[in-house]
Amino acid sequence: MRNPTVAVMALVVVAALTACGGGSPQQAMESAGSGAAAPVAHRPGAMLAYEHHAQVALPAERIVQRLQQVQAACNDNRFGACTVLDVSQQGGDHPSASLSVRVVPAGVDPLIALAGKDGEIGSRRTHAEDLAVVVRDNNLAQQRLQNERTQLLAFQQRRDLAVADMIALSQQLAQVEAQLQAAEQEGAQHRLRIDTQKLTIRFEPPRGQSGRSEIGQAVRDFGRTLSAGTAWTIRAAAFLIPVAAVLLIVVLVIRRLRRRRGGR
Known part of the structure; x- marks a missing residue:
């Protein structure tokens, strides 16, 4: 009578070898499963995650109102799909505020223009992170896990498996599906960072007004x-x-x- 543990280990090894030989890296990227589509960049060959930082100078009494206007424009998707990530404001003698959103590329400049309306747009910085390697690795991992799951499901349909083999296969299949789900979620996050861009706008009063505020605070x-x-x-x-x-x-x-x- 054969050993059930040896048999199931042999099945798992065959599944892993079949998954690894399931196609070339290019094919794996082109046929990544339904959980994540093939990467499509804004420009051919580019998979960049952009982050923008802009500083806007406004009179202190108008900072809160402008912050609310920009936030409302994002919530209403006025310039395209937009999600508010973080909002903060500071009152007192040194008022300031900041807003972080994730928006489609076409909405970055209109939001900055709205924030700086009747004010002054100061420093602006843009940073891009190249995600080409991590996207490729994630798609390859998804393809490998999908092939492994397919093989395990095929083995599970065999009628000559012992109960111990079925239990071991079910456990292995559950692990593979959990890893595949995590890889798909990571791929979706990469896709979101490529398709949309993070924008952080900071509102502060002009330097002259800040100096007068400091003098007034000193007098008080x-x-x-x-x-x-x-x-x-x-x-x-x-x-x-x-x-x-x-x-x-x-x-x-x-x-x-x-x-x-x-x-x-």
Whole structure:
């Protein structure tokens, strides 16, 4: 009677070898399974994930309103498919705000233009990450896992398998399907980063207004600063008085000793 464990291990090895020899790398990329389509770049041969950073100078009192306008434009898909990723704002004497979105390439410039309307668009930076290698590797991994799953399903249909072999095949099949699902999710994330672009806009008041705000804050803090300085001076005096008394005693003792020596 044959060993069930040896038999199922042989089946798994045959499945893995068949999956690895299932086609050339180019064929694997062209026939990646239904979970992820073949990569299509914005330009032939390019699989780039773009990130944009723009800084907009606006009067402090208009920052929140403009932030809400740009956020609403993204939520309404006014310039194409758009998703808000992060929103933050800071009030007080140094107001600022920032907005991060993921938008189709055609919507990047219109959103920046809306953010800088009646204001000043300052620095702007664009960064691109090349995903060609990771996309290729992910498609190859998906193809390999799909071939392995197909082989395991075929072995599972055999009627001459023992119960132990069926259990082992089911466990192996579950592992392969979990790995395939993770690879498909990773491929979908790559596709999203290629098809859409991340845009971060930061709103700040003009430099002149920021300087005036700092001066005004300093004037408002005058009383508090004066109180703190006075309190520090009092504490310093309280600390130095005993030190000065000890030094005075030491000086008097030294002078007296010198006088005695001079008299002798």
